[in-house]
Amino acid sequence: MTALSHTLQFRVRYSEVDQMGTYYNSRPLEWFERGRVELVRSLGMSYREMEQRGILLPVREAYVRFLGRAEYDDLLRMTTTLTMPGRAQVRFDVTIDRADDGRPVCHGWTVHPVTDRSGRPIRPPRWLLELLGRG
Amino acid sequence: MTALSHTLQFRVRYSEVDQMGTYYNSRPLEWFERGRVELVRSLGMSYREMEQRGILLPVREAYVRFLGRAEYDDLLRMTTTLTMPGRAQVRFDVTIDRADDGRPVCHGWTVHPVTDRSGRPIRPPRWLLELLGRG
């Protein structure tokens, strides 16, 4: 029952920076999504395939704490960690630092019910629990 | 067979401005979409209802000419003009100026085939031609 983790690096895009010269405050939620997607892919299934099998993980709650600047073209390192705080709920904790000097940029988390295509919460199927190491 | 036109005003959002202090270069395409939507609404039908009736106007081509700065919170005035260069094609020409002094911000155009839900070009139904003043 250990936590599952994934780390990736990416550069801040020009379009993601505002007139203060640092990332606009909604960007972390887009970055967090990439972290979730790549974590799930690292387990052996794409989130897209999960959707095609009828399982969705919509965002129920999101929290961001802004810790430091990140400028255009800065290389960032994002670590995403998955836990299951309930039987039908998934949580991703995310930390984003600058890759060169490790200075913190932001951290946060999102919570997701496991649902069917109509958005109704369901008990996770066995294949999903096994994928997430809870089988 | 006159052109149909619509003008609206809006303010530049913080999230739309980049570190040069002016609107990021993909924003005009989002603004153009609002102009199209409000022009169609002014004719008496929402674009959403048009989609629900099975008629789509996907973007086939888009062009933007960048003419001047627009900063955060600037009030802009956008005029959208609809023409039908072909039997099954719609074109929207757009000009965006600063509302206070009329200085040009950008202009451009988009071209759209009339399609069904699957994206296949179709002959526009009579109700659409009448809506667009071509009935």
Next chain:
Amino acid sequence: MTALSHTLQFRVRYSEVDQMGTYYNSRPLEWFERGRVELVRSLGMSYREMEQRGILLPVREAYVRFLGRAEYDDLLRMTTTLTMPGRAQVRFDVTIDRADDGRPVCHGWTVHPVTDRSGRPIRPPRWLLELLGRG
């Protein structure tokens, strides 16, 4: 020492909706920003002018709870309420409902230190406290 509140209505843009047919999860943070901006404007000063006077309110923390769908072109009603939980800190609480039937879409909050242009926290100047009804 009452709370300051502001309500505005807006339509969900096509560009704000994802393939699930509802608003993408980072959009509320952009909407929240518009709520803050218009609340401050309703007090008699634009946020832009505040920045020009050397006072910034960067986002320190943000939280969103997703409560229901909002589709393209839906008319939403957003209420923003300002409080000062500390001497040099501003908090905005936001609720967003569908304007027609009042069904909840999302709510959340953001917390902002009062800083100078360099991002350093400062004691709010008297004019700011008066603007916020704390003078």
Next chain:
Amino acid sequence: MTALSHTLQFRVRYSEVDQMGTYYNSRPLEWFERGRVELVRSLGMSYREMEQRGILLPVREAYVRFLGRAEYDDLLRMTTTLTMPGRAQVRFDVTIDRADDGRPVCHGWTVHPVTDRSGRPIRPPRWLLELLGRG
């Protein structure tokens, strides 16, 4: 005086897809920017460093032709080619295909004057011409 070219691959993000299940029409302009940035980096200088040296390449004109769908998580291949149609003007031509089967997604171009920090067109300095293979 040969053209300079650069190719990169990237995946379509969830946030980039609209309710039609394909990329929203302003996304190509964001993708084009990444292509320009990585082409310039491949020449041995970051665009950021170019800005720090006082040389900007603001977008003057942009054109996109939409050729096919690209869905969430699709792997795309973007090729960017730089030419100098005038002494103080740079043009980037871009083609984007699906990486797996080569089906076209979109192509387009952008035109950029060479300017100083204030946005005034200038003669490109020698180091820039050398970087661009025009020295």
